[in-house]
Amino acid sequence: MTQPHASPTLDGLFRRILARQPDAIALIDPADKQRITGQPPARLTYAQADKAISALAAHFTAAGLPQNAVIALQLPNTIEFPLTILAAHRAGLVVALLPQLWRQADVTAALNRTGARAIVSSRWIDGVSHADVAMNAAAEAFSIRYVGGYGDDLPEGMASLDVAMTEEVGADFDPGVQDARRAAIISFDTTPDGVRAIPRTHLHMIAGGLAVFLESRVPQGAMLMSAQTLSSFAGLASSMVTWLLSGGTLALHHPFDEALLESEIRELGCDTLVAPAPLALRLGDAGLPARAPTLRSVIGMWRAPEQVAASTAWTGAPTGFTDIYLFGEAGLFGARRGADGAAVPILPGPHTAPRNQPGGTSAGEVLITPKGTLGLRGPMVTLAAYAPLPPLHAGTRPPPAPDFVDTGFAARLDRTTGAICITAPPSGVMAVGGYRFLAQDLQEWAKRLGQGALLTALPDRWSGYRLAGRAQDNARAREALSELGLNPLMVEAFRDSPARGDDSHPH
Known part of the structure; x- marks a missing residue:
C-alpha cells in the first residue's frame, strides 16, 4: 500500500x-x-x-x-x-x-x-x-x-x-496505513x-x-x-x-x-x-x-x-x-568513551551523534533548568506528554508548558570544566533496575500489611535502589502482596533472611 x-x-x-x-x-x-x-x-x-x-x-x-x-x-x-x-x-x-x-x-x-x-x-x-x-x-x-x-x-x-x-x-488482507x-x-x-x-x-x-x-x-x-x-x-x-x-x-x-x-x-x-x-x-x-x-x-x-x-x-x-x-x-x-576508558564530560547545549563531530545528526539538547534539574529537548522528546497537569480547580489556568522536558534529575555545572554533573534521581521516585515507582507507594503498601510492617528502599550501587521489608510474618506478607497484584520486587522484599530469622534481606 x-x-x-x-x-x-x-x-x-x-x-x-x-x-x-x-x-x-x-x-x-x-x-x-x-x-x-x-x-x-x-x-x-x-x-x-x-x-x-x-x-x-x-x-x-x-x-x-x-x-x-x-x-x-x-x-x-x-x-x-x-x-x-x-x-x-x-x-x-x-x-x-x-x-x-x-x-x-x-x-x-x-x-x-x-x-x-x-x-x-x-x-x-x-x-x-x-x-x-x-x-x-x-x-x-x-x-x-x-x-x-x-x-x-x-x-x-x-x-x-x-x-x-x-x-x-x-x-x-489490506495492511493498515502507517x-x-x-x-x-x-x-x-x-x-x-x-x-x-x-x-x-x-x-x-x-x-x-x-x-x-x-x-x-x-x-x-x-x-x-x-x-x-x-x-x-x-x-x-x-x-x-x-x-x-x-x-x-x-x-x-x-x-x-x-x-x-x-x-x-x-x-x-x-x-x-x-x-x-x-x-x-x-x-x-x-x-x-x-x-x-x-x-x-x-x-x-x-x-x-x-x-x-x-x-x-x-x-x-x-x-x-x-x-x-x-x-x-x-x-x-x-x-x-575515549582511549582511557573513563566517562567523558557532558557539556550543556545541543549535541550531535556522533558526538562533537562536524556534520553529525542532531540528537537533542541538554540544559540546566531554573530548578537546578536536567532538561531535555529534541527530536525524540515528546513535550506534550510531560505538559503540566490540568489544575484541580475549575477556572484556574495551568502554568505555561516549557519547550523542554524536566527530567527531575538534580544537576549542576562544574565550575572548572563547565560540564554537567548529574547528582541525584528525581525526588520522590524510586528506581529498582528498570522499575520506577513513587516512594509514597512503599508506605501505602506497607500499611496494608498491618502494624509493624516496614517496606523501604535502600541505595544500591548497581540498580539505583533495592527494596527491603520486614513484617511479623514474612510469608503472609508475601502472600498478601501477591494477592494485591503487586510487582514481585515488593513481594520478594519480604524474603526470610537465613541470618536473622524473620527479617528479610534487601532485594
Whole structure:
C-alpha cells in the first residue's frame, strides 16, 4: 500500500532490508528460551519474519481491532516481541509496552489509562504465568476486546498467536496505513505527579535509535546482541530500532546468565552488545573482549545516570564503550568513551551523534533548568506528554508548558570544566533496575500489611535502589502482596533472611 508520505516507519525500515536481503538472518532467540518460556529457541530470516508479521497483522485485523486501536504487549526478550510490534504496526495499531515486572495492578491501570482494545502476553516468563496476569487484568479493563498469547496450554479465551503466525494470509488482507507522524509506541513513565502514558511516533522512535546507533558506531549489517528488554523507549530504541537501522541481525538474551551471554556472543560472532551498563562494565573487567575477538562495540544503558561519572573505567579496549544516559521515558543521549576508558564530560547545549563531530545528526539538547534539574529537548522528546497537569480547580489556568522536558534529575555545572554533573534521581521516585515507582507507594503498601510492617528502599550501587521489608510474618506478607497484584520486587522484599530469622534481606 502506498504510504501518505516518504517519512520512514519501523515496518518501512524492515521492508527495505527485506527487499535487499530476504534470506539473511533477521532474528535469533535466546539460547535459554526453553527454560524461560517453555518454547524451543528459533531463528528467522527476513523473509520468514515477514511472513510471520503479515500473518499476525492479518489475524489482528480479522479479530476486529480497528485502525489506531491500542494493543498492549507484555512479552519476554524473545523474537515474538519485535515480530508482534511490527505486525501491530502493519495492522495500523498502536503498541503499548508493559514491563515484564508489572503485575495485575500495574497492568490494569495501564490498560485503563490508554483505553487499550487488546493485550498480548506469554504463557510463561521465567516461571510466572503472565497469561493469567493478562486475563485477570483484561477482566478489569472494560475497553479490552481481544486477548492473545504465545505458548502452550493457554487459558480459555486467549487466542494462540503461535497458530496465527503459521496461517496463510488471504488475498483480501489490506495492511493498515502507517503514518510516521502518528503515535506508534506508548511507554509508561513514573514522575512525581504519578504514572504518565508517553506516546511516540515512528519519527520519535527512529530519532532515539539514531542517537544510539551513530554515537556507538554500530556497523551496517551488525550482529547485535541485546540483553536489554524491549519494554521501554530506551530498550526499544537501543535494540530493535538500532537493528533496523543497521540492517543486520538481532540476537536477544534474558539478562540473567552472564556465562550464557558470553557463550552466545562468541558462538554468534557478535560485533555489538547492548546491555545494562553495570553488567557491561563487569563483563569488561572479567576480560570478555579478549575472549570475544569479534566484539567491537559495547553499549551500556544507565537507568541511574547519576552513577556514570563515578563508574569504573572501561578496560576492554580496543572494543569501544558507549554510555547511554537514560532519563525514565523522557529521552536519552549517548557519549562514547575515549582511549582511557573513563566517562567523558557532558557539556550543556545541543549535541550531535556522533558526538562533537562536524556534520553529525542532531540528537537533542541538554540544559540546566531554573530548578537546578536536567532538561531535555529534541527530536525524540515528546513535550506534550510531560505538559503540566490540568489544575484541580475549575477556572484556574495551568502554568505555561516549557519547550523542554524536566527530567527531575538534580544537576549542576562544574565550575572548572563547565560540564554537567548529574547528582541525584528525581525526588520522590524510586528506581529498582528498570522499575520506577513513587516512594509514597512503599508506605501505602506497607500499611496494608498491618502494624509493624516496614517496606523501604535502600541505595544500591548497581540498580539505583533495592527494596527491603520486614513484617511479623514474612510469608503472609508475601502472600498478601501477591494477592494485591503487586510487582514481585515488593513481594520478594519480604524474603526470610537465613541470618536473622524473620527479617528479610534487601532485594
